[in-house]
Amino acid sequence: MTGATGFTFVAGDFGLDGMVIVDPSAADGDFQFIALPARRMDFNLHPESGDRLFVIVEDGTLLGINPLTGTIEAQTRVTGRYAMDQSTVRPRIASIGPYVAVSDPRTGEVAILDATTLAERQRIKVEGVPSDLLAIGGDGVSH
Numbered sequence: 001m002t003g004a005t006g007f008t009f010v011a012g013d014f015g016l017d018g019m020v021i022v023d024p025s026a027a028d029g030d031f032q033f034i035a036l037p038a039r040r041m042d043f044n045l046h047p048e049s050g051d052r053l054f055v056i057v058e059d060g061t062l063l064g065i066n067p068l069t070g071t072i073e074a075q076t077r078v079t080g081r082y083a084m085d086q087s088t089v090r091p092r093i094a095s096i097g098p099y100v101a102v103s104d105p106r107t108g109e110v111a112i113l114d115a116t117t118l119a120e121r122q123r124i125k126v127e128g129v130p131s132d133l134l135a136i137g138g139d140g141v142s143h
Contacts (some may be wrong), residue, residue, distance in 0.1 A: 010022050065132065075118065111124075
């Protein structure tokens with residue numbers, strides 16, 4: 001499960017092809033299930049705005065989901081299909097500011113996309129097999 005700054009809900013995985021949004025402050029638990037079109041490889045809730053849940057599914061499609069409504073608002077193919085067995089290193093997602101990054105271990109690249117439209121901004125070739133991502137940032141004045 002993961003949350004975002006200033007929001008009272010958390011997002012988590014639920015089965016192989018679902019996500020869940022939970023509001024722990026609600027008296028009834030406020031549990032919302034989101035069905036995905038395929039099995040999930042990774043997910044990331046935008047840590048600042050909390051207004052976008054990013055999910056990459058097994059065919060390499062990145063979904064931009066509104067966590068408040070459960071609606072898929074944007075989607076794009078970022079990688080090829082990946083096997084879902086435990087020995088396969090699969091893509092990972094990180095987001096910060098106006099960007100979302102997706103690793104592609106098979107090609108040794110990291111795709112940088114617009115966090116709202118999911119339009120690709122650039123692809124960065126890296127050495128080896130990028131298997132995890134961490135987004136960090138600062139404004140140059142305070143960190």
